[in-house]
Amino acid sequence: MNPIIIGVAAILILAGAIGGGLMVSGVLDGPDVSAEEALSSMESRDKKTEAPDDVIEPLYHEMARPLLTNVKGSRKMMQAKIALMTRDPDIVTLAIKHEYAIRAGVLELLGELTEEETISPTFRADLSIALRDSVNRTLEDVTGNGGVDEVLFTELVVQ
Secondary structure (H helix, E strand, O other): OOOOHEEEEEEEHHHHHHHHHHHHHOOOOOOOOOHHHHHHHHHHHHHOOOOOOEEEEEEEEEEEEEEEOOOOOOOOOOEEEEEEOOOHHHHHHHHOOHHHHHHHHHHHHHHOOEEEHHHHHHHHHHHHHHHHHHHHHHHHHHHHHOOOOOOEEEEEEEE
């Protein structure tokens, strides 16, 4: 027989014997715990990792097409793709239903931006807030119900 195969077999037998000896001697056993204590421990661990009942997971809706507009008083163009974040599934439905009105309001706001505004260090954050307010105004005007928590940029290019 090949000496390598014999060596590997010997190592496996030795490892099995050591592991079996440790298991029989109780070294690998954990502390003795009753079934009730183990179940209680698992339940308390699960409660710590679960989100509180009053926290609602956010929902997202990305606008289907990019928004493209000129930068005011400049030869530059701006293209943005945005996603709306809310915690109300009805708002997602309304945003999808009234996407054309939302797009029109967003494009109007984007078309008023100057090149100076686009180079500001807080441009993205400020624009996100302004877009959120615009989207909520549009939804309130059209449906009587706003509720977008944030507008997120999935793409934003100014060139």
